[in-house]
Amino acid sequence: MKNILITYRSKTGITKKYAEEIDRYLTGKGLKTAVISIEDFDSNLFKNVEAVLFGCWTNGLMIFLQFPEKMWVKFAKSLPEMKEKKVGVFTTYMLATGSMFKKMKKHLEGKISGCQIELKSKKGELSDADKILLDSFIK
Ligand SMILES: Cc1cc2nc3c(=O)[nH]c(=O)nc-3n(C[C@H](O)[C@H](O)[C@H](O)COP(=O)(O)O)c2cc1C
Numbered sequence: 674m675k676n677i678l679i680t681y682r683s684k685t686g687i688t689k690k691y692a693e694e695i696d697r698y699l700t701g702k703g704l705k706t707a708v709i710s711i712e713d714f715d716s717n718l719f720k721n722v723e724a725v726l727f728g729c730w731t732n733g734l735m736i737f738l739q740f741p742e743k744m745w746v747k748f749a750k751s752l753p754e755m756k757e758k759k760v761g762v763f764t765t766y767m768l769a770t771g772s773m774f775k776k777m778k779k780h781l782e783g784k785i786s787g788c789q790i791e792l793k794s795k796k797g798e799l800s801d802a803d804k805i806l807l808d809s810f811i812k
Contacts, residue, residue, distance in 0.1 A: 681728035690797030731766035761790030
């Protein structure tokens with residue numbers, strides 16, 4: 674794999690930080706990446722990328738009923754089909770991600786052929802476990 678697109682929705686900056694940490698790690702592995710907020714997203718960015726990572730902060734009632742922010746859902750709805758691409762999701766949270774990944778994947782249903790990786794962080798830092806998951810994702 675050579676080219677990866679990392680998209681994120683961040684309200685207070687933690688998911689942005691996580692996206693940038695992921696980006697730094699993948700760049701260090703020799704991959705060509707682009708990291709972009711969904712507000713600045715342009716579908717031309719999909720061209721020539723073999724994989725896409727979708728990030729959004731965890732919204733909900735802290736310990737239950739988690740879901741992606743409306744803005745991210747609207748973004749997911751607007752996406753073209755990308756069944757040939759590898760896809761992963763990531764989130765940042767405070768207490769529990771609960772149904773967050775399930776909901777994110779539900780909104781991507783029909784556009785992707787599957788979700789290969791799920792990453793989560795409380796502070797937007799990339800853990801060693803995250804690095805192992807990313808290593809297998811980019812193989
Ligand atoms: C309205 C609101 C709802 C939230 N709901 C949850 C939740 O259900 N579970 C959780 O673990 N964190 C929850 N959080 C915390 C955020 O997910 C967390 O602070 C996240 O890292 C923020 O990302 P950002 O800085 O990219 O916006 C909530 C925060 C807000 C503002």
